Amino acid sequence: MTIFSVQSTIFTRASVAILSSNGLKRFSFASSFSSNALYSSPLPKTKKRRFPIVSAVDIGGVTIARNDVVRDDDPTNNVPDSIFSKLGMQLHRRDKHPIGILKNAIYDYFDSNYAKQFEKFEDLSPIVTTKQVKCSPPSKACIFLSPISVSNFPFVWCQNFDDVLVPADHVSRSLNDTYYVDPQTVLRCHTSAHQAELLREGHRRFLVTGDVYRRDSIDSTHYPVFHQMEGFCVFSPEDWNESGKDSTLYAAEDLKKCLEGLARHLFGGVEMRWVDTYFPFTEPSFELEIYFKEDWLEVLGCGVTEQRILKQSGLENNVAWAFGLGLERLAMVLFDIPDIRLFWSDDERFTSQFKKGELGVKFKPFSKYPPCYKDISFWISESFTENNFCEVVRGIAGDLVEEVKLIDSFTNKKGMTSHCYRIVFRSMERSLTDEEVNDLQSKVRDEVQRKLNVELR
């Protein structure tokens, strides 16, 4: 259903240009993910909520208060509590979690094939700025800075939208696609956010793993928080001169060889194909797709880095490749995990199935509980977007919503457009009662009307 895969290809849309970065410096993650301290809430309980409201999270020893990230006082702010509570969870740093097991297997591949040339970063702050900020006195955006960066006042270097000449009104900056803390602070929407920052700091070959955030559609392969690994590799003239090839061709061939090798390392035999595509930061650009459950699943984007980006770090005589892979997507194929929500489950029947270092153990579904379908129809307004609708549904039903699908759309003679969505409710852990689902659906109806300015039919 193509309507719902828009966001997963946001960076491939020809009109999109994005390259934000975390100028907020990396935190040293002293405490591990498992101690991601979620403090219980002192907030007033005004209404019954599906989510426990978390008042602060711990990102690597730095406490970030809810009120600094989920803000009612800033109209730009669109971070819901459900997203705030995921900050600092860092599934990629859990050795017994499929995402962590996969990350370690990819590390093994790079360590053994590239003699540990690739530096690894996995604790860069997911809270990044959209601009280069001058912080004296500290602006709100700077509250997230680690002590190291604070000592760098008054200037904080941030690779950002502006740096790569993204027009101010560009779609990739929209509140519809990205979670904004305030106009100059966002939750990173891809690990490419760190490319330029690391180049500036002098790193030349690196892997960056982290949680990324996108307002998105709802189905079994899309989730608003997921994990990416970025790979970056700079070459010098001596590397390609010997080959007799042009530098771009040399890098493109090396990139494909590297990623095909990685796919073989992870999967053994698997059907895959390369698709030409577009990214603002690479040229040429490719996507790798893997055949999974009778369909092609896009697992990564990559390409030869735009010369402009290298030039910013004084590397105009070099060439580089970069890739960004979706760890959940790969893990779903490797471990046979049917639904992306499962990665967030603490149900023992899920967590106990995976062991450190054991790649590709096939997940045994503990049970498939029945789905419950509910339709909702409304006349949309001009400002209506599907991502906003999905966000409302997720805000009410959380992980009990499995899919949101547009099943009908028409425009009447008066020019009013109606949408009918089918919402699939299903818990991965238990059977839902009719009463519970009706209650969720009724809340969705109320909330959609209240927040999205639509007219229910």
Ligand code: FA5
């Ligand atoms: C990017 O994010 C680029 N930064 C990738 C890149 C890096 C290209 C370096 C070139 C050079 P894209 O938006 O296509 O591209 O996302 C990359 C991967 O993330 C996808 O292939 C997919 O595997 C995964 N992905 C995207 N959206 C979601 C989502 N909502 N849930 C789970 N995985 C997702």
Ligand code: MG
């Ligand atoms: Mg894509």
